[in-house]
Amino acid sequence: MSGTNSPEAVKKLLENMQSDLRALSLECKKKFPPVKEAAESGIIKVKTIAARNTEILAALKENSSEVVQPFLMGCGTKEPKITQLCLAAIQRLMSHEVVSETAAGNIINMLWQLMENSLEELKLLQTVLVLLTTNTVVHDEALSKAIVLCFRLHFTKDNITNNTAAATVRQVVTVVFERMVAEDERHRDIVEQPVLVQGNSNRRSVSTLKPCAKDAYMLFQDLCQLVNADAPYWLVGMTEMTRTFGLELLESVLNDFPQVFLQHQEFSFLLKERVCPLVIKLFSPNIKFRQGSSTSSSPAPVEKPYFPICMRLLRVVSVLIKQFYSLLVTECEIFLSLLVKFLDADKPQWLRAVAVESIHRFCVQPQLLRSFCQSYDMKQHSTKVFRDIVNALGSFIQSLFLVPATGNPATSNQAGNNNLGGSVSAPANSGMVGIGGGVTLLPAFEYRGTWIPILTITVQGSAKATYLEMLDKVEPPTIPEGYAMSVAFHCLLDLVRGITSMIEGELGEVETECQTTTEEASSPTQSSEHQDLQSASDQMDKEIVSRAVWEEMVNACWCGLLAALSLLLDASTDEAATENILKAELTMAALCGRLGLVTSRDAFITAICKGSLPPHYALTVLNTTTAATLSNKSYSVQGQSVMMISPSSESHQQVVAVGQPLAVQPQGTVMLTSKNIQCMRTLLNLAHCHGAVLGTSWQLVLATLQHLVWILGLKPSSGGALKPGRAVEGPSTVLTTAVMTDLPVISNILSRLFESSQYLDDVSLHHLINALCSLSLEAMDMAYGNNKEPSLFAVAKLLETGLVNMHRIEILWRPLTGHLLEKVCQHPNSRMREWGAEALTSLIKAGLTFNHDPPLSQNQRLQLLLLNPLKEMSNINHPDIRLKQLECVLQILQSQGDSLGPGWPLVLGVMGAIRNDQGESLIRTAFQCLQLVVTDFLPTMPCTCLQIVVDVAGSFGLHNQELNISLTSIGLLWNISDYFFQRGETIEKELNKEEALQQKQAEEKGVVLNRPFHPAPPFDCLWLCLYAKLGELCVDPRPAVRKSAGQTLFSTIGAHGTLLQHSTWHTVIWKVLFHLLDRVRESSTTADKEKIESGGGNILIHHSRDTAEKQWAETWVLTLAGVARIFNTRRYLLQPLGDFSRAWDVLLDHIQSAALSKNNEVSLAALKSFQEILQIVSPARDLDKPETPPVVNVPVPVLIGPISGPGMSRPFVRTDSIGERLGRYSSSEPPIVTDELEDLNLWWAAWNTWYRIGSESTKPPITFDKLTFIPSQPFLTALIQIFPALYQHIKTGFNMDDLQKLGVILHSAVSVPISSDASPFILPSYTEAVLTSLQEAVLTALDVLQKAICVGPENMQIMYPAIFDQLLAFVEFSCKPPQYGQLETKHIANAKYNQAEWVALNYVPFAERSLEVVVDLYQKTACHKAVVNEKVLQNIIKTLRVPLSLKYSCPSESTWKLAVSSLLKVLSIGLPVARQHASSGKFDSMWPELANTFEDFLFTKSIPPDNLSIQEFQRNENIDVEVVQLISTEILPYANFIPKEFVGQIMTMLNKGSIHSQSSSFTEAEIDIRLREEFSKMCFETLLQFSFSNKVTTPQEGYISRMALSVLLKRSQDVLRRYIEDERLSGKCPLPRQQVTEIIFVLKAVSTLIDSLKKTQPENVDGNTWAQVIALYPTLVECITCSSSEVCSALKEALVPFKDFMQPPASRVQNGES
Secondary structure (H helix, E strand, C coil), X not given: CHHHHCHHHHHHHHHHHHHHHHHHHHHHCCCCHHHHHHHHHHHHHHHHHXXXXXXXXXXXXXXXXXXXXXXXXXXXXXXXXXXXXXXXXXXXXXXXXXXXHHXXXXXXXXXXXXXXXXXXXXXXXXXXXXXXXXXXXXXXXXXXXXXXXXXXXHCCCCHXXXXXXXXXXXXXXXXXXXXXXXXXXXXXXXXXXCCCCCCCCCHHHHHHCCHHHHHHHHHHHHHHHHHCCCCCCCCCCCCCCCHHHHHHHHHHHHHHCHHXXXXXXXXXXXXXXXXXXXXXXXXXXXXXXXXXXXXXXXXXXXXXXXXXXXXXXXXXXXXXXXXXXXXXXXXXXXXXXXXXXXXXXXXXXXXXXXXXXXXXXXXXXXXXXXHHHHHHHCCCCXXXXXXXXXXXXXXXXXXXXXXXXXXXXXXXHHCCCCCCCCCEECCCCCCCCCCCCCCCCCCEEEECXXXXXXXXXXXXXXXXXXXXXXXXXXXXXXXXXXXXXXXXXXXXXHHHHHHHHHHHHHHHHHHHHHCCCCCCCCCCCCCHHHXXXXXXXXXXXXXXXXXXXXXXHHHHXXXXXXXXXXXXXXXXXXXXXXXXXXXXXXXXXXXXXXXXXXXXXXXXXXHHXXXXXXXXXXXXXXXXXXXXXXXXXXXXXXXXXXXXXXXXXXXXXXXXXXXXXXXXXXXXXXXXXXXXXXXXXHHHHHHHHHHHHHHHHHHHHHHHHHHHHHHCCEEECHHHCEEECCCCCCCCCEECHHHHHHHHHHHHHHHHHHHHXXXXXXXXXXXXXXXXXXXXXXXXXXXXXXXXXXXXXXXXXXXXXXXHCHHHHHHHHHHHHHHHHHCHHHCCCHHHHHHHHHHHHHHHHHHHHCCCCCCHHHCHHHHHHHHHXXXXXXXXXXXXXXXXXXXXXXHHHHHHHXXXXXXXXXXXXXXXXXXXXXXXXXXXXXHHHHXXXXXXXXXXXXXXXXXXXXXXXXXXXXXXXXXXXXHHHHHHHHHHHHHHHHCHHHHHHHHHHHHHHHHHHHHHHCCCCCCCCCCCCHHHHHHHHHHHHHHHHCCCCCHHHHHHHHHHHHHHHHHHXXXXXXXXXXXXXXXXXXXXXXXXXXXXXXXCCCECCCCCCCCCCCHHHCEHHHHHHHHHHHHHHHHHHHHHHCHHHHCCCCCHHHHHHHHHHHHHHHHCCCCXXXXXXXXXXXXXXXXXXXXXXXHHCCCCCCCCCCCCCEECXXXXXXXXXXXXXXXCCHHHHHHHHCCCCCCCCCCCCCCHHHHHHHHHHHHHHHHHHHCCCCCCCCCCCCCCHHHHHHHHHHHXXXXXXXXXXXXXXXXXXXXXXXXXXXXXXXXXXXXXXHCCCCCCCCCCHHHHHHHHHHHHHHHHHHHCCHHHHHHHHHHHHHHHHHXXXXXXXXXXXXXXXXXXXXXXXXXXXXXXXXXXXXXXXXXXXXXXXXXXXXXXXXXXXXXXXXHHHHHHHHHHHHHHHCCCHHHHHHHHHHHHHHHHHHHHHHHHCHHHCCCCCHHHHHHHHHHHHHCCCCCCCCCCCHHHHHHHXXXXXXXXXXXXXXXXXXXXXXXXXXXXXXXXXXXXXXXXXXXXXXXXCCHHHHCCHHHHHHHHHHHHHHHCCCCCCCHHHHHHHHHHHHHHHHHHHHHHHHHHHHHHHHCCCCCCHHHHHHHHHHHHHHHHHHHHHHHCCHXXXXXXXXXXXXXXXXXXXXXXXXXXXXXXXXXXXXXXXXXXXXXXXXXXXXCCCC
């Protein structure tokens, strides 16, 4: 306005007006004078106004009617030139806004007339436009007239006018509404209560509207009337109108001035009541029309859809929905439903195309879609409009792929349009493939032979329509092929893009506002009410509402979307299109995931998965899920080619890989196309970027990836990453170069996918782990029962996931390792197992090396958690798993050994869990670990674990797979004990601390602390465990192990036992040593006696070890010796213990049972141990004994104080070297000396044991067979040798009973025979008279006793006789070897050396030695009271009688000779004693015994051996003579002290000797020598000497002498007579040799007798005697006739003495008789 208001402008206006008026008056001067006048007066008027008024324009406007009048008149002339001039002038006035309302009315009326006369039509339009746009003076009727004027001009015949008028109408309509808007603006600040619009159609109800608004209302109402073909109310004078134009106007108003309708209820009313019904009515032909239905089918022909109207209606609808949706909810529902119907396949293609374009318009407005969803889909009884739209799009796309069934279009009008929206049917069977093979095709969709190109129609996100803009077309346009498909395709993409970006944006806002995460996507049914958001309640409500909308939107559209997208994905042949489809599916899946909509999420993921795999690929995990609505499509395979071509004829998809399907029974190969690979990458992308929302669908994703990886031949490598590798079975995977370059990328993305799991939240991570686990389970099921290559994808990825999540390993450790442990590692397929173990051990190692926060050293729980699976692996029996486990342990030790800390028990447990049956290599590996531990890690582990180390080392000792390992482990135990010894102090401190802690905990819990060997201090317990382990090994079945363990055990106790507390020794003795002895004893006694052929391999076994029994014997020996040595060397420690005597008894019992075992080796060793504990043998450690002071003969403990350091709980006791010890003794303190077994009870216990051993071992068995056990000589020797020493200690209490017991044992021991194979070693050759060591020992024992008795007190001396008895029993052995039970013994001379025979010893030397001892002893003790009382002498004589009577029959000649000499010695001492005690009668019974002995010896029944030499015989005769001499010197002279019976017996014997002293076996030649002449003489002489002894004291004696003589003589007489008789009778035959000998003897006796008589003093010879002698003479003479020369010579000798009788004696003295 400022332009027209300035003074210059006003001045110009005035000038122009004046010039216009002048020009008018000029023009009208001639023809139209009235006009001229008016013009001139107008000039004056103008000038006047200008002169009078300062506000010229205002004044002009006031007078505008008058000012305008001349021009109006000018127009009335209908002269074109004038009219044009006038109109221009009027326009100028208008443009300066100097036209009043009245003037304006006049102008319009004038214009109407011109219009009716069809003058200056364009100028008219221009004028109207200027009039209405420059000001707002035209109102109501004037305005309506102006508008009608324009409308009427629009319908003229002139095209230009038409179009200009149309444009003007549009502008005018706009102006009307703009005025209203401006009016509203002006009144905006004045708030007025709006009057409620009544719901009637009365147009007068607009009275509430302001003027401009009223005009706008009237105009819009009439436009509706006109379009509806009704009469207008306001636009009076309309003649005609087209619907198309009306619709366009309506659309422009609605589109340009939505606020008018939204702000004014009147207008809203119009929309609802007029516009919508109108639109619906106009749509009816389109709705009813069915393409292809014949007209005849219904009586009334259906009105056909008319493209221009239909298209415009759709535009109106678009605007209505877009702008007034909120007002017209119900109506929009109808419109949208109609739109959906228009997509039906039976509608014309153009209609479908514009409908799709309309729908596209909504699809790019996500907020609008959201409103649909809220208003319809979420209302209970409403149509699900949003869902229907999406589904319709899907069906639409689907329908485009189906070639229409009908070929005859309904009318010619539609012809050609039939196919326009969609497809071209491909030539039968050939598809589009036939076109030049490898020709690059247009981007297109192809499905079942239907090929649809993809057109580029719009940029994404904007709905630029093509056919909705064709306002100039009356006929439906031809739609290019593929257009509708492309639009629909974009609809889908834009829909997805819009919805997802909108919802995700809103979700993001909510999440940031709340500062808390929304509920996890994982829980499938978690409704939004359960969220726990700590925000204000309104905030929550808002979010709950929003979430409900989001969920409903997704739920409504996902099925349709998925169906359509899946189909398109299947059909797509263009990479870009495929990419877009996949992107849409991916974003939908991610969105569903974020919203927690599990079903839909899984469905989208399934679709991507299916796209990744070859068609028809059997993957159950995909088929079971509720896939898309399309999942029931029936696919057909084209052709029967070997290649499996995907259901859509994808033969132009490039095949990039051929591989094995992952199935239990793979059938042939499968192909992967580039599209599969593209889908795979999308899948990877999905998992990578949206892993957090995948939840349970990880399973789908991973299952698919696993199959793809398998087909592509990717194999796991270390760390779980997959690398291209060759397939193991079947045809190798074939990969094109295209995919070869992709593989590393895919492999890399795969790895990155699992690396990114570290950014997932805990719940999502668990989903991932669970999915991998169940995938792994499937792979395992598949691998059952065959040894084909299994799929290791899941295991490898579990490993990878574990490795990247080390920082929070705790949350996934249990499910992860649990699965690997319980499932994978126990799988029968070795490759599967191997990978399970690999994964598990890698995780454990990584876990231990990972830099945790806090570090593992401060987080014991985590460390134990990490190590636990390693321990659990011990429950798996597969050796390969165990090997991996142990290798892992070895690596952990090498890398982490120093920092295992509390993990040690677990690690050691793993080594200890190896069982015997698990194969050598396992045991070896485990043992390697143990060796490493013992050599390197003992100092770093907690002391509490040392016991476990001991246990484990011990358990390896017990493994019987590999002897070397067992032996080495015993070595390790020794090393461990050494370590304990060196570090004793520190270990002890630490253990005590730990113990206190545990004690406290136990007390708090109220339980008893339970550990082995409990009351002992912990350090001692450690030792005890070590001893107990070694003890177990000492009874191992293998001899080598037993031996080694035994040596180690005793060495350890010997070397380190001093560390133990005194009280602990009690446990060592009872729980360790005696327990061990018990077990060894039991095993030895039950051991098998079968011969072991060889010791495995080619080892030969020595015969002394060739049965289990013998091998056990060695163990028993070792053990017993070891225990005895400990008792001996540690006696100073053991004796103060309370129950030493009980222990002593137990030990003695063991010694006894060993000594009595039926094994020479054991029994002998037992005695050695016996000797050792009695300290007969010095203990092994002789060096330890100091020479001074002499009293000490056991190692003495010396308490060392300061050495042990301040923290020690007790000083160490050490036994040190002599030097130090002596040094110490020389100090001022006296040495501590333990009393040397002063306790008599101990000695007596020992004696009792000795007695039991002796009596049991020497008792002869009842029956004998090959296996009868007979104790060996060395054993018996050792046994007896123990006695002397033992006796020294018990002599004070040793009584007769004991002596008796001893005697029995000595006797039995000597009686034991030897086996013939041992005799050569024990016995000397027979000729040597030597004692065996046993016999020596026996005699020594008796000697010791006898010496003790000798110096002992009186009461001991009564034992002498018993000793004599014992010795005499031995003497008897010389002739009568003792019997050993029923055993047949062979004499050594006859023994054949074979096993079964037993040889009696040569007892002669022993008996003889015993005899010497007897003589010796008797010489000392003859006068002793006990000896006298107990008739010892008689016993001696009785005993000697045996060999003496046997004489030549004695086993050894020396025996009887010794017996004689001994008898002589004994008698020389004993007879005087006997005489001394004659009166007491103590010796009465001895005399007959002695007489008998003389008798038996001198007149022996045994015949001298044939080979006896003469000299020998004479020597023997001399012995006989000595005996007779003894009689004559020692006995007969003391006849008055001797019983007369005895003397009589002696006489008789001498008598006998004097005659019958021949030996009947001599040869003739020797006879003279062999007649014991000397002996006979001696007898005679003695006989005679005592017969005629003048010392005869009693008549009885003299009588006996005489009797003897007369008997002798009478006998001689008889012999001679018988001889003569026989000689006479025999004639020439010689008499028997015997008789001749006898007669010779008698003759010799006679001569001897006469000699003797001569020597005797005459007074001693009785007269009768002489008479008898002389009486012999005649008989002798008779013998002269005999023929034997021997007899003759003897006779001669006998006769010669008779010469003395030839003369009488000088004087005859009468012999007195008595």
